[in-house]
Amino acid sequence: MRIRTAGVVAVLGLALAASGCGGSDSDKPAAKESAKATGGKLVIWADDKRTAALKPFAEEFGKENGVTVEVQAVSKDLQTNFVTASQQGSGPDVVVGAHDWIGNLVQNGAIDPVQLAAEQKSAFNETAVKAVTFNGQLYGVPYATENVALIRNTELAPEAPKTIEELVTTGKKLKAEKKASEILCLQSGQNGDAYHVYPLYTSGGGYLFGTAANGDYDPKDLGVGKPESIAAFQKIAKLGEKGDGALKRSITGENSIATFTGKKCAFLVSGPWAIADAKKANIKYDISAVPGFAGGKEAQPFVGVQAFYVAAKGKNKALAQEFVTNYVTKPELAVALYKAEPRPPALTAAFDQVKGEDPDLAKFQEAGKNGQVLPAIPAMAAIWDPFGKAEAAIIGGADPAKTITAAGKTIAGQIK
Amino acid sequence: MSTSLSGPGSAQQAPGREPVRRGLPRKSRTARNHAPITATGLVVKVVLLGLVAGIAIWAAFPLIKAEHWIGLAILAATTAGLFYLYLGRRHIPAKYLVPGTIFLIAFQVFPVLYTASTAFTNFGDGHRGSKDDAIVAIQTSSVKQVPGSTEYSLSIATKGDPATGPLVFLLSDPKTKEVFAGDAGGLRKLDAGDVEASSLTGKVTAADGYTVLNIGQASVRSKEITDLVVPTSGGAIRSNGLTRAYEGKAVRAYDAGCDCVKDSETGKTWTADPATGAFVAADGERLTQGWKVNVGLKNFSRVLTDPNISGPFFGTLLWNFAFAIGSTGLTFLLGMAIALALHSPRMRGTNLYRVLLILPYAMPSFAMLLVWRDMFNTDFGLVNNLFGLDVDWFGQSWSARAAVLLVQLWLGYPYMFLVATGALQAIPRELTEATSVDGASPWQSFRAVTLPLLLVALSPLLIASFAYNFNNINAIWLTTEGGPFAPDNPTNGATDLLITYTYRLAFGAQGAEFGMAAAVSIFIFAIVATVSAISFRRTRKQEEVYS
Numbered sequence: 001m002r003i004r005t006a007g008v009v010a011v012l013g014l015a016l017a018a019s020g021c022g023g024s025d026s027d028k029p030a031a032k033e034s035a036k037a038t039g040g041k042l043v044i045w046a047d048d049k050r051t052a053a054l055k056p057f058a059e060e061f062g063k064e065n066g067v068t069v070e071v072q073a074v075s076k077d078l079q080t081n082f083v084t085a086s087q088q089g090s091g092p093d094v095v096v097g098a099h100d101w102i103g104n105l106v107q108n109g110a111i112d113p114v115q116l117a118a119e120q121k122s123a124f125n126e127t128a129v130k131a132v133t134f135n136g137q138l139y140g141v142p143y144a145t146e147n148v149a150l151i152r153n154t155e156l157a158p159e160a161p162k163t164i165e166e167l168v169t170t171g172k173k174l175k176a177e178k179k180a181s182e183i184l185c186l187q188s189g190q191n192g193d194a195y196h197v198y199p200l201y202t203s204g205g206g207y208l209f210g211t212a213a214n215g216d217y218d219p220k221d222l223g224v225g226k227p228e229s230i231a232a233f234q235k236i237a238k239l240g241e242k243g244d245g246a247l248k249r250s251i252t253g254e255n256s257i258a259t260f261t262g263k264k265c266a267f268l269v270s271g272p273w274a275i276a277d278a279k280k281a282n283i284k285y286d287i288s289a290v291p292g293f294a295g296g297k298e299a300q301p302f303v304g305v306q307a308f309y310v311a312a313k314g315k316n317k318a319l320a321q322e323f324v325t326n327y328v329t330k331p332e333l334a335v336a337l338y339k340a341e342p343r344p345p346a347l348t349a350a351f352d353q354v355k356g357e358d359p360d361l362a363k364f365q366e367a368g369k370n371g372q373v374l375p376a377i378p379a380m381a382a383i384w385d386p387f388g389k390a391e392a393a394i395i396g397g398a399d400p401a402k403t404i405t406a407a408g409k410t411i412a413g414q415i416k
Numbered sequence: 417m418s419t420s421l422s423g424p425g426s427a428q429q430a431p432g433r434e435p436v437r438r439g440l441p442r443k444s445r446t447a448r449n450h451a452p453i454t455a456t457g458l459v460v461k462v463v464l465l466g467l468v469a470g471i472a473i474w475a476a477f478p479l480i481k482a483e484h485w486i487g488l489a490i491l492a493a494t495t496a497g498l499f500y501l502y503l504g505r506r507h508i509p510a511k512y513l514v515p516g517t518i519f520l521i522a523f524q525v526f527p528v529l530y531t532a533s534t535a536f537t538n539f540g541d542g543h544r545g546s547k548d549d550a551i552v553a554i555q556t557s558s559v560k561q562v563p564g565s566t567e568y569s570l571s572i573a574t575k576g577d578p579a580t581g582p583l584v585f586l587l588s589d590p591k592t593k594e595v596f597a598g599d600a601g602g603l604r605k606l607d608a609g610d611v612e613a614s615s616l617t618g619k620v621t622a623a624d625g626y627t628v629l630n631i632g633q634a635s636v637r638s639k640e641i642t643d644l645v646v647p648t649s650g651g652a653i654r655s656n657g658l659t660r661a662y663e664g665k666a667v668r669a670y671d672a673g674c675d676c677v678k679d680s681e682t683g684k685t686w687t688a689d690p691a692t693g694a695f696v697a698a699d700g701e702r703l704t705q706g707w708k709v710n711v712g713l714k715n716f717s718r719v720l721t722d723p724n725i726s727g728p729f730f731g732t733l734l735w736n737f738a739f740a741i742g743s744t745g746l747t748f749l750l751g752m753a754i755a756l757a758l759h760s761p762r763m764r765g766t767n768l769y770r771v772l773l774i775l776p777y778a779m780p781s782f783a784m785l786l787v788w789r790d791m792f793n794t795d796f797g798l799v800n801n802l803f804g805l806d807v808d809w810f811g812q813s814w815s816a817r818a819a820v821l822l823v824q825l826w827l828g829y830p831y832m833f834l835v836a837t838g839a840l841q842a843i844p845r846e847l848t849e850a851t852s853v854d855g856a857s858p859w860q861s862f863r864a865v866t867l868p869l870l871l872v873a874l875s876p877l878l879i880a881s882f883a884y885n886f887n888n889i890n891a892i893w894l895t896t897e898g899g900p901f902a903p904d905n906p907t908n909g910a911t912d913l914l915i916t917y918t919y920r921l922a923f924g925a926q927g928a929e930f931g932m933a934a935a936v937s938i939f940i941f942a943i944v945a946t947v948s949a950i951s952f953r954r955t956r957k958q959e960e961v962y963s
Contacts, residue, residue: 066633
């Protein structure tokens, strides 16, 4: 009995084992065969929206060249997942993402520089090329730019305000007439939002990082905590809850666009992503640059760039370079990506092509003309949280000098 | 709250309560030896062992490929051990204990050990890989096009079979239309007569003695193509994709002699610093790409000595206890009160009430926390609008704390209600009836009989709930994010738990610092373990009193 049991188990175990081996054995030659027939495989990681837009083009690239292209959607934490996977050797060959990831991706050795010919480079918007340049090297091929602008409800506010003060006057009047309940929808929340308040900060004279000799941001010259930043936040404080009430912590990333489309405020500071909602709500709107303080400096929004990167540890780097440098640089792809999500294309030719059918695009680009490239250096990661919290505290009525000095100290302590 | 059901459920089996079976008569053991082998039993055994073998083989291939011989040895030993154990008839107790032990090791012991070992390193963004990885990254990212050099059109060719033959770059200069063949030996000019090229781009389509690969064929040999560099006087010609090539030069190179990286353009050197895992120049400038090193107790000493971390530590710890005790205590009180009310025999429609009361528990807490956060909004939130208040809930320390506890109460009481209902039904009604016969008031009978008996059953669950809430990152991160923050300290907020505070410290700065996070989580582990150990000991004493 005992021998029989053991025997049965052993035979079955062996059978299973053999089937396991058989599976992988039969897999391998098959894979090789198909590789011979269809060439190598290219794996691209992107977020959900872009995956859908990329798929037809990826398939076309595959067909044209006899290779397999797989576009995989990573809907959450694409950057972190990419860094982790690339360290494990299981990452993709190409990844699509925002340019401010570059610093972190480079410090983790996750992406390689790309080499573009001079005439390829000149086909792009200059700011976009600057954004993907890090330590003097080009690290990605840009395809779209984005920046915030002032979107206003033209029924409530027909004229674009030239200064923040003008905006506040109009907003207060609308509030008094009960036509709106808020002066300005600029998202802050309890913990602030450095990205959206940045135009006001620059108009007040503040800066984040100085510029090094080679044109890159210099993490050693931190502007937060300097007298200029305090002056800027003193101006912002006047717009806060204890002042004009134009900036409020109760306006958050979740409700700012909804409040604007609900006609509760006439002015919204947001990016191209807010337009779809405004159109859906049948709001008559116009787009202009975020105004600065009267007598202050120019209000400069952050300019962000979306780009394609070649993974340093990809299995098919040559093919990835081929795709990124020779295929992504074609205007057709940029136009398709624009249609998936309306951000201004970084390729000048593609921008000109879609400009005609979408007047908002030119307005957004105009509003971001004097914008500052969002710093891609790793030190930028240390800015967001303390800067935002300082903003929220000051909007709530805290002393600007004390708050900003503390924020500057925290940020400096975190920058290695 | 929700996961506290699954994890510590086994804690219900308090020590000392399981029936004692130690003294089983010898006879029953021999009787078991004669127990017939049923067909089902045999099939289950065969399938399970087959699965074990299958998993072992599935896991072996990657281990062999990565040459992890120790891992392979452990795998082989474990599999062999399992087969020996379950194919034999002896070692009955081990047969019951081993599966649990293996899962315990895989899912508890190993992660804890891994966390502990991470705490002694600088593992994190910029320090993820080995030194060799960092050197490769530094060198590749410093490759620059040689100024004024030619951009070639590239065709990848071979001198033999497309899949295996040695690779050659056929390079054509788009301006002069000259064609070169390049391999690791260098560059040779090809005779124009031997070459066919596209008139538009100058790209070589065929050449005598060479097989030109199409993109599909070339892409299979991607790695060889990337690795092939054609040395030239100014640098080396490298492929850029499969159709273009450029003359590039790695500006920075590692020199093993001085263990440093040299920049050939500026002459600057960065020397390896094994203490921090980075290349550091004389002026203190660091190269971006670093590597993982052991830093000893540095992470631990930073937790204790850095005033930014240790300063607010005790305040946070105090609130952390208050939050965990408050969440557990309040939900328990409310849950029990409702359970008692519904337990009363005079109550009608109890089933309907029960269903309604369990609703908050049935909704995903993740989404509910976000909804509650918006309900506490000063201007647009339901709470203020409904009651006509103008409270800046998340803007002031105490209101934020109260709001967080209120949300916890709403999310957590159905669980306490459920378990209290169950425990109440297990208490015989005769006991309370006996007290009322003795003339005790309902309150007295509750205090003296019902509550102690309830606590016997529920104490382990309360401890589990406490331990869970002590580290309840969602409850804080999705509502207040730890805020409100004092204007002069953006690192520590009024509702911060140790875990949210740690998260901000470890991931808020320049990218993730896993080493640091691991060190703080070891501290938190020690605190929770101590509290739980003390509580369990007290519970046991309590049981001895009442049983």
